[in-house]
Amino acid sequence: MAKHEDVINGVIFPVGEKNEAYAQFFVGQSYLKSLVSDPKVSVGVGNVTFEPGCRNNWHIHRDGFQILLVTGGEGLYQEEGKPAQFLKTGDVIVTHDGVKHWHGDTKDSWFEHIAITAGKPEWLEPVADEVYENATK
Template sequence: MAKFEEVKHGIIFSAGEKNEAFADFFIGHSYLNTLVSDPEISVGVSNVTFEPGCRNNWHIHHDGFQLLLVTGGAGWYQEEGQAAQSLKAGDVIVTHDGVKHWHGAAKDSWFEHIAITAGTPEWLEPVSGDVYDRLEEK
């Protein structure tokens, strides 16, 4: 299990506050530290921290993309129709415009990534417990 203090409090960026603004789109608790929110550019940058077992709903970024730079812990990423892939610090994920996907923490680890996002998100259904519980660590 990733060291709780290292991931929860961040080595580089703090975890931020409990992610109340997007809580309806997550199973479990996440924390959000907005790093870049400049109305003159169309890209947002945030440090997102997930408690063990926390994951976001399936979602799509329209007219944009999302880059995930994994900075701590262990987690998962899955695109619709593809197998889920395990994530660890140093992994980079590129999600192209219009691709349905989800990401979140492993069952027994905190998880943290920097999200670089452009476009408008469309939040969809939660990742079912059946799908999540079948994931196996590699």
């Protein structure tokens, strides 16, 4: 289990500011640090940190993809209609265009990943507590 002290200074990259820009699409507190700010690069790259119990809403990446590189803690990833996957440092997730999914951390651990994202996300409904609870079992 990763504790706050384990990630406060960032596991690899610095923990960002509170993720106010996307807060409406998360249950719980997350932090975001943009890692690439070159306007000629059409792919977003950011370090996302989740407090225990935090997860994002179901969402779909349109006209693109998302790659998650897990850098610390313990997390979860689930595609619609499939069982949740437990994530740990070193895991890599590739989400293709049009796949409905969510990701976040476990109830007791902080979680960090680098998100590499192309295209535009379509944000959907929050992950129901029952779905989250089942994923954490």
